[in-house]
Amino acid sequence: xxxxxxxxxxxPSYHPLPxxxxxxxxxxxxxxxxYTEKSLDLNEHLILNPISTFFMHATNDALKESGILAxxxxxxxxxxxxxxxxxxxxxIAGELCARRFEKHGQKIILKTDEDFNEPFFLTADNExxxxxxxxxxxxxx
Numbered sequence: 755x756x757x758x759x760x761x762x763x764x765x766p767s768y769h770p771l772p773x774x775x776x777x778x779x780x781x782x783x784x785x786x787x788x789y790t791e792k793s794l795d796l797n798e799h800l801i802l803n804p805i806s807t808f809f810m811h812a813t814n815d816a817l818k819e820s821g822i823l824a825x826x827x828x829x830x831x832x833x834x835x836x837x838x839x840x841x842x843x844x845x846i847a848g849e850l851c852a853r854r855f856e857k858h859g860q861k862i863i864l865k866t867d868e869d870f871n872e873p874f875f876l877t878a879d880n881e882x883x884x885x886x887x888x889x890x891x892x893x894x895x
Contacts, residue, residue, distance in 0.1 A: 800890050806833035808886070810843060810850070817841060817852055819867035826893040828852065832886040841888040846874055847881065852888060 801807045812826045820841060822828070828843070836842050836855040844851050844864055853864035853874070864882065865873035876882050 800829055801831075802889070803831055803833045806886070807831050807889075810852075812852060812891070816866035816868050816871060817854070820854065822852065822888075822891045823893050826891045828888050829890040829892070830886040831889050834887040834889070836884055836887050841891075843885040843888065844874075845881075845883040845885065850885070855884070855887075 797804070808830050810828045810830060812822050812824055812828055814824050815822075822841065830843050834840075838855065838857040840855045841852055842855045842864070844853055846853075846864070851864075853866060856863045856865065862876035863873045864876065865871065874880075874882060
């Protein structure tokens with residue numbers, strides 16, 4: 755998976771959207787419940803560390819079993835220390851990649867969900883960098 759960086763807007767944005775507290779039903783909703791109870795800013799729920807957060811798009815389904823599909827919007831936090839099982843954005847051989855971070859003792863492995871992709875072993879000799887931890891993947895239905 756080769757995530758594509760998105761252009762960054764340096765100005766902070768606050769775009770509250772209507773948030774309805776009523777539950778969604780499959781039938782016809784009551785017209786009496788057609789009102790907004792408060793507004794919702796997704797930044798407050800999805801971005802814990804705004805200064806350390808950036809966005810990328812996934813380019814393939816290499817992490818499909820982890821819930822990341824091609825063209826998903828990835829929210830990445832650079833301030834988080836990767837834990838075993840996290841999805842991280844890394845630079846491997848000069849290429850941006852999304853991989854699962856696994857730690858077994860002193861051994862660190864970066865891999866996809868696909869068996870045919872070779873895992874990468876993080877050593878002092880290689881040029882692998884961890885850019886951040888993926889905290890959220892957003893995909894369209």
